[in-house]
Amino acid sequence: MSDYSLPLSNKVALVTGASRGIGKGIALEFARRGATVILTYVSQSSETLAREVCQAIEALPHKPRAHAVRVDLSTVDGAQLLIGRLLERSEGRLKLDILVNNAGVEKAKSLAELTVDDYDEVYNLNIRGTILLTQAVLPYLSSEGRIFNISSIAARTPFKNFSLYCSSKTALEGLTRVWATELGGNGTTVNCIEPGPVQSDMLDNIPKDIVNLQKALTPIGNRIGTVEEVANIVAGLASKDGAWITGQTISVSGGYAMY
Numbered sequence: 398m399s400d401y402s403l404p405l406s407n408k409v410a411l412v413t414g415a416s417r418g419i420g421k422g423i424a425l426e427f428a429r430r431g432a433t434v435i436l437t438y439v440s441q442s443s444e445t446l447a448r449e450v451c452q453a454i455e456a457l458p459h460k461p462r463a464h465a466v467r468v469d470l471s472t473v474d475g476a477q478l479l480i481g482r483l484l485e486r487s488e489g490r491l492k493l494d495i496l497v498n499n500a501g502v503e504k505a506k507s508l509a510e511l512t513v514d515d516y517d518e519v520y521n522l523n524i525r526g527t528i529l530l531t532q533a534v535l536p537y538l539s540s541e542g543r544i545f546n547i548s549s550i551a552a553r554t555p556f557k558n559f560s561l562y563c564s565s566k567t568a569l570e571g572l573t574r575v576w577a578t579e580l581g582g583n584g585t586t587v588n589c590i591e592p593g594p595v596q597s598d599m600l601d602n603i604p605k606d607i608v609n610l611q612k613a614l615t616p617i618g619n620r621i622g623t624v625e626e627v628a629n630i631v632a633g634l635a636s637k638d639g640a641w642i643t644g645q646t647i648s649v650s651g652g653y654a655m656y
């Protein structure tokens with residue numbers, strides 16, 4: 398097959414939180430385009446889901462490879478544990494080309510109700526986890542690497558009672574811009590993707606009035622997006638075609654948010 402039909406062949410992608418939702422969609426799309434995919438999940442109950450994603454990938458006609466690792470990336474040592482497992486599996490020859498920091502959690506609580514535990518729950522994964530994993534991946538990231546931080550339109554839309562989630566997603570934009578300046582020397586790009594609402598377990602927890610308002614304000618079709626619509630953008634930028642785009646925040650929201 399031509400490079401065009403499998404633009405990610407010979408690439409190895411690590412996608413966090415890919416047992417379901419957007420991460421699963423990105424993992425599948427990377428594999429469809431030829432990449433080997435390592436996916437992570439955290440819950441015992443998602444073990445079967447993660448295995449099914451790997452099976453779906455390995456059943457593709459060009460037989461891409463997939464491997465799932467259960468790891469809690471909100472912990473201080475989660476990222477190093479993950480890299481240790483990958484080093485073991487690759488017998489010390491770990492090479493990664495693409496990192497997608499996708500795993501994230503939300504929390505609906507008013508400012509007055511917030512506790513330190515709430516802060517830790519959201520920030521330890523959405524921000525500290527992203528920093529520690531990206532740091533841990535760096536020694537194994539090939540030149541012309543691709544890093545994606547999955548943020549949200551919530552980074553720039555102030556949803557009432559979502560201060561931890563919204564602000565953590567804003568912080569991802571800042572990390573993206575700084576890392577783009579630090580890592581660009583060898584052609585590595587770092588970009589922030591901000592999906593609007595897409596159907597997923599996370600969206601099921603968002604109040605319906607918020608989602609309905611988002612639909613009403615979405616120029617394309619007054620609808621929510623699909624996982625595939627987000628995955629296609631990430632997969633496109635992950636290939637050679639994305640070489641000249643870095644430090645950007647890209648709204649993938651049918652025009653709900655226009656930057």
Ligand SMILES: NC(=O)c1ccc[n+]([C@@H]2O[C@H](COP(=O)([O-])OP(=O)(O)OC[C@H]3O[C@@H](n4cnc5c(N)ncnc54)[C@H](OP(=O)(O)O)[C@@H]3O)[C@@H](O)[C@H]2O)c1
Pocket residue numbers: 413414415416417418419420437438439440441443468469470471499500501502522547548549550591592593594595596597598599600
């Ligand atoms: N859905 C939306 O409408 C939407 C819109 C904009 C942005 N986003 C962003 O897109 C990303 C994915 O969202 P989603 O809706 O697909 O989420 P989701 O369906 O809730 O899935 C979350 C994924 O993250 C994993 N995860 C959760 N906590 C983790 C931890 N401590 N360590 C490692 N992995 C962990 C989960 O693993 P388990 O299955 O094992 O629990 C699961 O694979 C998030 O960053 C979210 O903020 C989502």
